[in-house]
Amino acid sequence: MPPSVCSSNPSSTSISKFISEQPYLHMLETKCRTMTDLKKIHAHLIKSGVIKDKIAASRVLAFSSKSPPIGDINYANLVFTQIENPNLFSWNTIIRGFSESSTPQYAIHLFIEMLNTSQVEPFLLTYPSVFKAYARCGLAKDGAQLHGRIIKLGLGFDTFIRNALLHMYVSRGFLVEARKLFDEAEAEDVVSWNSMIMGLAKSGEIDYSWRLFSKMPTRNDISWNSMISGFVRNGKWTEALNLFSTMQKEKIKPSEFTLVSLLNACGHLGALEQGNWIYNYVKRNNVELNVIVVTAIIDMYCKCANVEMAWQVFERVPNKGLSSWNSMILGLATNGFEDEAIKLFARLQCTSLKPDSVSFIGVLTACNHSGLVDKAKDYFQLLMDKEYGIEPSIKHYGCMVDILGRAGQLEEAEEIITSMKMEPDAVIWGSLLSACRSHGNIALARWSAEHLLELDPNESSGYVLMANMYAASGQFEEAMDERISMKEKHIEKEQGCSSVQVNGEVHEFASGRKLDSEFNGIHYIL
Structure with a gap:
């Protein structure tokens, strides 16, 4: 039997001595790298009886509670259930493990169980994990009740608890509560500033987020990366690139996520020169070319109309996920290489990957630009549904309405709309209306315009297209009525x-x- 070192508060010296005296426990501390290693060591600890000691059990629990790919939270939970009268360390470990897992709700359940059934009282290190779980589960209102307990216990001074609370509020859009908590903080803590900047940007308060960033007493790399990502999230592409330029002068290293955001900004602006620079930066600094980065690079080059460079990246990189294929197919389709897009889609079908709904948007776009109506019908009616079991989304319906409308098959376009399982959006009605104008179908155009204006009475395109259509057919009084109606409703063309x-x-x-x-x-x- 192992020596008795199960006192309530063993010293670090006694813990170290105990571990050094147990060869398998010492191996767990020094040589264990994977769950396979841990399970072998755990088996020996069970066989020798050492696992009955809380120190040994807590070390097995701590390793298995780590985030994947190292740990296994389900295995950790099994270990936890075998611990008799778990101490505060064990409770904190399993709650933290679940808060960082794919099932954070179990962290909340365990915390409630800890309060109701154990003799152990939660303390400072317990609460940040619970607030993190509330944030990830979208239960900020329930978390606010726990905030009340924190105030009653006088624990609001703790920096880790306050930052976890702040993150929970801002991540779920509780900006009033977050601002109050932020304003009450006395210390100039960069973590709380970063949380506010990220939360405000996520909620669309990008101007307030920028003012906070500008007033920060100290900034770290997360501050810069968060502000740039916030600009991109809110469509402030130019501001994102300008801030990145300043960031480079300050010698701050961008994160992988920031580089992806910047590539997205370059694509939206058509800023090929900056996009090239960022791609070269990725290569110079050996940034991992994972699927997310590769897709962002391909997407940027396609949006900047440099399809040749996008193709080179696509063909050279080994990590081509489905998103990379989809980005390349859509890039070819929108840049005048419709045949190549269709061939690439066929090539995708021959790989181990299966086309998804985005893949079909790309190939339908190619059919639209090349006027391949029958081929589009085959993709939409046969391949999507019968072979891959993909339910058409509103974007797929929109593609088909546009394809049929451009080809003058207005009755079929109307049938597609009436057969939809969801309400058509403004894009679909606008496409049909535009097609009616091109092919002179006034009756169907009125029907389209009525639905378009029902969705958005301030949408100018419905009035403008109808006015132009009436004028083209010689119905000048009706055309004037549309223009007058726009003026009376103070609707301006975008x-x-x-x-x-x-x-x-x-x-x-x-x-x-x-x-x-x-x-x-x-x-x-x-």
């Missing part, structure tokens, strides 16, 4: 906007906007 990259800087142009003096030369040349 400005067209485009951008151009000059010497690494992205300039935006909007229809009807007065040109600044620096663009007079461009205007003169045009």
Whole structure:
């Protein structure tokens, strides 16, 4: 039997001595790397009876509670259930393990069990894991009740508890509670500032997020990465690239997630020069070319119309996940390489990967741009449903309505809409309305416009297209009525906007906007 060192608070010296005297326990501490290793050691600890000691059991529990791929939370739970009268360390370990697992709700259940059935009282290290579980489960209201317990116990001073609380509130959009907690904090803790910046950006409060970032007393790499990602999340592409430029001057290393966000920004802006620089940065710094990074690079090059470079990346990298295939298929389809997109889709079908709903959006887009109506029908009616069992989404219906509308098959487009299992959106009604204008079907156009305006009474395209259609058919009074109706309802046509990259800087142009003096030369040349 192992020596009795099961006192309530054994010293670190006695713990170290006990571990050193037990060869298998010492092996667990020094040589155990995988769950396979742990299970072998655990078997010997059970056979020798050492596992009955709380120190030995807690070490097995601590290893198995680690996040995958190292640990196994289900195995850890089995170990925990075999511990007689678990101590605070064991409770904290299993609660923390579940809070970081794919089933965080069990962390909450265990915490409640700890309160109701054990003689052990939770303490400082218990609560951050529970608040994290509440955040991940989307139960911030329940977490707020636990916040009340924290206040009553006088534990609100603890930095870890406060930061876990703040993260829970901001991650679930409880900004009023988060701001109050943030304003009450006395210490200038960078973790709480970062939580506020991320939470505000996630909730669309990007201007307030930027003001906080600008006022930060100290920043770390997470601060910069969070602000850049926040800009991208809120469509502030230019601001994201400008901040990245400043970040580089400050010698701050971007995270993988930030690089993906920046590639996304470059794609939306058509900023090929910056996109090239980021791709070269990835190669220079040996950033792992995982599926997420590869897909972002391909997507950026396709959106910047450099399909050749996108193709090179696609063919060279070994880690081609389904998202990389989908991005390449859609990139080819939208850049005038419809035949290549269809061939690549066929090639995808021959791999171990199965096309998903996004794959079919790509190939239907290719059919749309090349006018392959019958082929699109085969993909939509036969391949998607019967071979792959994919339920059409509203985007697939939208593609088919646009394909049939462009081809003048308006009755079939109408049939597609009436057969939909969900309500058509403004994109579908707009596509049909545009097709009716091209092919002169006024009756169907009225039907489309009525539904479009029901969805959004302030949508200008319905009025404009109907006015143009009436005018083209000689019905000038009806055309004037549409224009007058727009004016009475104070509806304005949305400005067209485009951008151009000059010497690494992205300039935006909007229809009807007065040109600044620096663009007079461009205007003169045009």
